[in-house]
Amino acid sequence: xxxxxxxxxxxxxxxxxxxxxxxxxxxxLYVPAEWPRFSQSEIRDMRGLxxxxxxxxxxxxxxTPSLTEDELLALCHTVYGDFGHAAVTPLVQLDQQxxxxxxxxxxxxxxxxxxxxxxxxxxxxxxERRGERLTIVGATSGDTGSAAIQAVAGLExxxxxxxxxSGRVSxxxxxxxxxxxxxxxxxxxxxxxxxxxxxxxxRMFNDGDVTATLNLGAVNSINWARLMAQVxxxxxxxLQLGAPDRTVAYSVPTGNFGDVFAGYVAxxxxxxIEKLIVATNINDILHRALSSGDYSAGGVTATxxxxxxxxxxxxxxxxxxxxGGRDGLAMAAQMHAFEATKAMTLTNAQAQGASALFTSAxxxxxxxxxxxQWAYRSAGQVIDPHTGVGLHCAQAxxxxxxxxxxxxxxxxxxxxxxxxxxxxxxxxxxSLPARVxxxxxxxxxxxxLAGDYATTRDHVLSHAASTSAG
Ligand SMILES: Cc1ncc(COP(=O)(O)O)c(C=O)c1O
Ligand SMILES: N[C@@H](CCOP(=O)(O)O)C(=O)O
Numbered sequence: 001x002x003x004x005x006x007x008x009x010x011x012x013x014x015x016x017x018x019x020x021x022x023x024x025x026x027x028x029l030y031v032p033a034e035w036p037r038f039s040q041s042e043i044r045d046m047r048g049l050x051x052x053x054x055x056x057x058x059x060x061x062x063x064t065p066s067l068t069e070d071e072l073l074a075l076c077h078t079v080y081g082d083f084g085h086a087a088v089t090p091l092v093q094l095d096q097q098x099x100x101x102x103x104x105x106x107x108x109x110x111x112x113x114x115x116x117x118x119x120x121x122x123x124x125x126x127x128e129r130r131g132e133r134l135t136i137v138g139a140t141s142g143d144t145g146s147a148a149i150q151a152v153a154g155l156e157x158x159x160x161x162x163x164x165x166s167g168r169v170s171x172x173x174x175x176x177x178x179x180x181x182x183x184x185x186x187x188x189x190x191x192x193x194x195x196x197x198x199x200x201x202x203r204m205f206n207d208g209d210v211t212a213t214l215n216l217g218a219v220n221s222i223n224w225a226r227l228m229a230q231v232x233x234x235x236x237x238x239l240q241l242g243a244p245d246r247t248v249a250y251s252v253p254t255g256n257f258g259d260v261f262a263g264y265v266a267x268x269x270x271x272x273i274e275k276l277i278v279a280t281n282i283n284d285i286l287h288r289a290l291s292s293g294d295y296s297a298g299g300v301t302a303t304x305x306x307x308x309x310x311x312x313x314x315x316x317x318x319x320x321x322x323x324g325g326r327d328g329l330a331m332a333a334q335m336h337a338f339e340a341t342k343a344m345t346l347t348n349a350q351a352q353g354a355s356a357l358f359t360s361a362x363x364x365x366x367x368x369x370x371x372x373q374w375a376y377r378s379a380g381q382v383i384d385p386h387t388g389v390g391l392h393c394a395q396a397x398x399x400x401x402x403x404x405x406x407x408x409x410x411x412x413x414x415x416x417x418x419x420x421x422x423x424x425x426x427x428x429x430x431s432l433p434a435r436v437x438x439x440x441x442x443x444x445x446x447x448x449l450a451g452d453y454a455t456t457r458d459h460v461l462s463h464a465a466s467t468s469a470g
Pocket of ligand 1: 110111142143144221253254255256257258259260307308386387412413
């Protein structure tokens, strides 16, 4: 499989190349040159496969020739054999129409582990093969950071710098990052929002002073390998609910548009998805873009769903590129204008291409708390607030989903990551699973930085070991 940039002028790369490159050199995001497609009978044959075997089957077309099928299968067994639930991503029924897909059984209790545990192994494999080292720079609103750190801590060929918005992640989220005291891990708390952190990261990939000395890598969902691994759980859940002989709808708590874009990829690969519900909190740029074509970013408001306090959603560019006819140079012009003005109107082709599969809704804090209460009182489930946004939106659009089509809400984090918000909503304080250990008894280490780009860049340059020479 070859991968092309959404902005049309970076070189096409194979899977190994895109995994190590992260962001394309023209500032765009890599996508497969074409979508691999499974027939209905091939999908039917996947029923009953164990998660690691299914994962290898789904991802195989994306990774050849960089990995053999045997190498991929071995990686999947190593990674997914270690999750806290035998099904890896179990489904839980809430009522006749609604289901939860629990994605938080990995080591850091959020859906990010499903992809980042694999990505850590891919880095190791490819860097060993090339005899290279990688400096990872990543931005987090709380969950990517800990999952990435957990995946690469202690790896010899990797060093990681994670930027989080100071004071805007939960205590559990912060401690999951800052108590990993491995010498290859650097935590930076920046004075700003997640969007500021993400902008710094993207800018570093196109800063000659940085790329002259550092071989940069990405762990955010700008890295294609992240999304590829997230496609698998759409197949796993839909197969359990009767696919390909029955369609399924998904409600996806959305911030950076990575998880829901993985659902779009699953549909492109032949999985019969009825609808993808883009569920946002009050930072609702995506809801506005999908419902009215207006993609304009304002300031970010802090909410009880901090991981989704995002206004500039990286992966929306992948959708606009694909749905809009894959014109890279037009996409580059559209994105450059957006970067300058923070506003964009979708073209007719983009809006129509998106509306075929996507719908959207938003949940404010009261609606989110009510969703937590409904899940607890009516279905006996303690859910996290991000999942609550998804569930509220699933219920809000349920009447427009054909009868008999199950609606699966992605449960993106364990409730114990956000104990204060959960306790306020339902009066029950969820406790951390034993596998997280003594999080609040450990020493923390992180550096506070001013919010400007130069401060972050200079800190990374002066603390990273030079990697560009290999
Ligand atoms: C718990 C949780 N839910 C939902 C999201 C949103 O996912 P995405 O950024 O892929 O849209 C995030 C952050 O990415 C998250 O950490
Ligand atoms: N919510 C995310 C934000 C970064 O998203 P990513 O999927 O692009 O890594 C987080 O938890 O950091």
